[in-house]
Amino acid sequence: MQQKLHIKVGDTVKVLAGESKGQEGKVLTIDRKKMRATVEGVNLVKKHMKPSASNPEGGIVEMEASIHISNLMIVHNGVASRIGRKEKDGKLVRYSKKTGEEIK
Numbered sequence: 230m231q232q233k234l235h236i237k238v239g240d241t242v243k244v245l246a247g248e249s250k251g252q253e254g255k256v257l258t259i260d261r262k263k264m265r266a267t268v269e270g271v272n273l274v275k276k277h278m279k280p281s282a283s284n285p286e287g288g289i290v291e292m293e294a295s296i297h298i299s300n301l302m303i304v305h306n307g308v309a310s311r312i313g314r315k316e317k318d319g320k321l322v323r324y325s326k327k328t329g330e331e332i333k
Contacts, residue, residue: 231261234298235312235323242301243309244271249296253304257293265295272296305332 236242236256243253254268274294280287302309303325310327323332 232264233314234259234261236266236298236301236303241304242266242268243304244268244296244300245302246300247296248272256301258295259298260295263295264298266298266301267293267295268301269293303332305330 236259238256238259240256241253242256244250249271252271254271256266257269258267260266270293272294273291275289275291278284278287278290284290303312304310305325306328308325308327310325312323312332313326314321314323316322317331324330325332
């Protein structure tokens with residue numbers, strides 16, 4: 230069974246540790262097996278690309294690398310906060326522990 234995560238694709242997150250510490254961005258993809266997420270504009274690496282049909286020039290391309298989920302904290306209404314879960318109308322919903330507001 231897959232583990233429940235505190236972030237989802239589309240969430241705005243803040244990086245807590247590493248070279249990109251303090252940066253914020255939107256979650257693009259999540260790899261549940263490796264517990265890693267790709268965040269827009271964060272943890273940029275240079276990758277050497279061979280020429281292909283989609284990229285006939287090839288060369289060095291800057292792209293986002295994945296970052297471990299434990300190093301990410303969700304940002305809700307401009308404030309980074311931990312996440313809790315509570316039942317509402319028979320469904321589990323995420324809420325911000327700092328403000329107590331529900332996260333959509």
